[in-house]
Amino acid sequence: MSERAPYRVTGRTGEWEVVLGLEVHAQVASNAKLFSGASTGFGAAPNEHVSLVDAAFPGMLPVINRRCVEQAVRTGLGLRAQINLSSRFDRKNYFYPDLPAGYQISQFKDPIVGEGELVVERDDGSTFTVGIERLHLEQDAGKSIHDMDPNWTYVDLNRAGVALMEIVSRPDLRSPEDAAAYVKTLRALVRRLGTCDGDMEKGNLRADVNVSVRRPGAPLGTRCEIKNVNSMRFIQQAIVYEAARQVEVLEEGGSITQETRLFDAGRGETRSMRSKEEAHDYRYFPDPDLLPLEIDPAWVKAIEAGLPELPDALRARLQSQYGLSLYDARVLAADHVLADYFETAVKGRDAKLVANWVSNDLVGKLGKAEQSIEDSPIPPADIAELVGLIEDGVISSKIAKDVFERMWAGEGAPKAIVEAHGLVQVTDAGELEAIVERLVSANPDKAAAVKAKPQAIGWFVGQVMKQTGGKANPAAVNAILQARLA
């Protein structure tokens, strides 16, 4: 565990501790919605993916989608959580135009997944454990669009009825960075499990953040819930702002009102949405259209047997099996698709070299281009080929950078690029010796200087490189110069 200093907010009257709990909403990766056969595809025209069940037409009934249940169980297993073999769906009643039935089907009292935990690693390698209180399945609502027309609100029901997993943490988090690290770890987990694509920009993974402050060691303070924060950066900004706001209120002698707040990313602040007094009475009750959800323990076992290697185990294996540094292993394990990419490319090659090219060069390029590894224009076989060319001395590392740029630009496989541009490094001793000979005869003073000052040999190396267009094998050049001048 870490020895790092605990995160504190310093107010006028002293230090405050921040207590955080997160409710992460993760859209279940499934082709169809939770209770209707409608598609969950992104990017359709408004109201294209709406069944009569989603639109709550009279007499329409929900039927549970087995795939969504399986995904929830799989996620629960990934969180080392208790799988509840009997759970129940409840109705959460409230009126809003993007909620056609007037109620959301959720799991209030008896969720499908009970207590679990998630081990989170910070950037410095230290770890902490976050308790998971529960995971339940529920329907997403549709979308109200208020800015298309000054007088009308438009409603798009494509999202209505899409399955969400709400993953509720215990109030175990103590700093904005830890909160972000938790979401990052959770995101890697669900992506690894294939239960959520983790796309925060599309809102497929988003967090409600519960924030309270207290004097270190004091009992829990009153919390405010910040709704629907959809990026790691915003999560941290929202917490920093909200904690400071609460400290200020308390130090002014005020008290915190339990309420729901919105994070305004543009202004970087939170503002009140509704107070506890205004809070809806959701009138939860068991949905009489659905039977209790009974799960066969043998099915759970089968799902468990089919679980992929989870991110922490993957990272440990990358370190032990390939001798990678903690940094490289963590970068690769954070995204199993990246790790798969690495493991495809590394076969028969120097692991550290491959890891370097993938976790630095390729990830750097993808990051700048705002692309994910799935969109990489360079296939893993090409990285393997590139590393092979370096290993075989065909090109130098320096030339390799140039080749990589050309690969990224879509010029093709590295061997072809090297050949097309004549980038093969010069290792022919005769050719190099001739160049050295010409240089020495043309620059007798510089040659003499080497005897007194061995570092002066660098000038000759530079000249040879220049004359060969950088293609000379540096080791060979060095050897020849040493023999001729030293």
Place this chain on the structure above:
Amino acid sequence: MKPDDLTGLTLKTARDGLAAGRFSAEELTQAHITAIAAANAHLNAYVLETPDKALAMARASDERRARGEAGPLEGVSLGVKDLFCTEGVRTTAGSKIIGEFVPPYESTVSANLWRDGAVMLGKLNMDEFAMGSSNETSAFGPVVNPWRSAGSNQRLTPGGSSGGSATAVAADLCLGATASDTGGSIRQPAAFTGTVGIKPTYGRCSRYGMVAFASSLDQAGPIAKTVEDAAILLTSMAGHDPKDSTSLDVETPDFASFVGRSPKGLRIGVPKEYRLDGMPEEIARLWDQGVAWLKDAGCEIREVTLPHTRYALPAYYIVAPAEASSNLARYDGMRFGLRAEGGGTLTEVYERSRAEGFGEEVKRRILIGTYVLSAGYYDAYYLKAQKVRRKIAEDFDAAFLEVDALLTPTAPSAAFALGDRVSDPLAMYLNDVFTVTVNLAGLPGISIPAGLDATGLPLGLQLIGRALDEGTLFTLGGVIEQAAGFKARPAPWW
């Protein structure tokens, strides 16, 4: 045959006549269309007549028969309670708020009937969202019972909520009808109109496409002229439906095969708690008569106890409104149906649309339901009612260890005058006192016309069976039907 003769047939005899080629489905349907056209202004049984569709379906049926592809209900003309969504045909559930809604889908129950060859004559009147016991909460005005007290012209209720179905069957405006029963809405109107109505086991019929009132209690069933007709109709209506999660995945027996079987040795329970203080003498006497008939037929009679019966009505009037308050939230003026004119804020549009669109009884039940589910009241009302519900089911479980079926009256009175009880909801709710227990426990219950009161109005007896044991109810119902020799028909005054 003359048109009157055709409409006067039972479903079974009409089916036999069609099969024998004595008349065509088109002729049979036309006879009903003519009868409806003459009667509906007086009886108000149909809220929508679909003669063109009916004739088209009838002709298609005749063609199928000609090709040798006749189904079990081939050419049989039926009415459909307006609670069942019918594709391309306006469906209102008796409410203004659904307005001119034309479903793009067909309820499973009605689809099963058309699959078997039946013909739809139109949509039948009902209490709004099936909430009512007299058909007076319908947005289309009350249905009038074809029966009248001897020497009186007073208009009587056919009962509710399936009043349109019961009246249409009793007045020969169809051969049989679909109905639905949440607390007695099939059985009480059947008793008030001298027809047979069965509410099957919860889950026997799919609720898909049936406008929901109280999901855990709603169940479709037929109203018919005879026990055998009811059995034939239920056989077609029932069946597992993957589109309804509460639909039971069980085989549907040929229910008609149970009619006419010997009841010898069957043990009949008479629940003592159903002998209410102040029960009309005629009802008590009919009940005793029913016991005697079954005994004569070889049944063994036992008194049984259902100790939690007195809590059933209050529990029902918590559970049903609670579910209704949530089920009816979708009628918000946003996507279909009535939206109040005049704009305003979202909340104002909601409030005015729902205030204008729902009738008084529906509003009353939404308010009750909202209240009993509210934070702080949930445990005292809804949760308590669910516990009572479990106790009532356990009472039945215990009784069915000793007996095979129970015999009770269907309703505590004969049909009463329209307007009599509208201002007294509690008196109205008491209509359900013998029937709600069956819904709370999810059991099958059948009402059979068994006699007339002193003024010549029909009275019904109810048989309650074990879950999925409708067969025994059809056997016993047939025995009572035979013994009672109930042949009375309302004298046409319309």
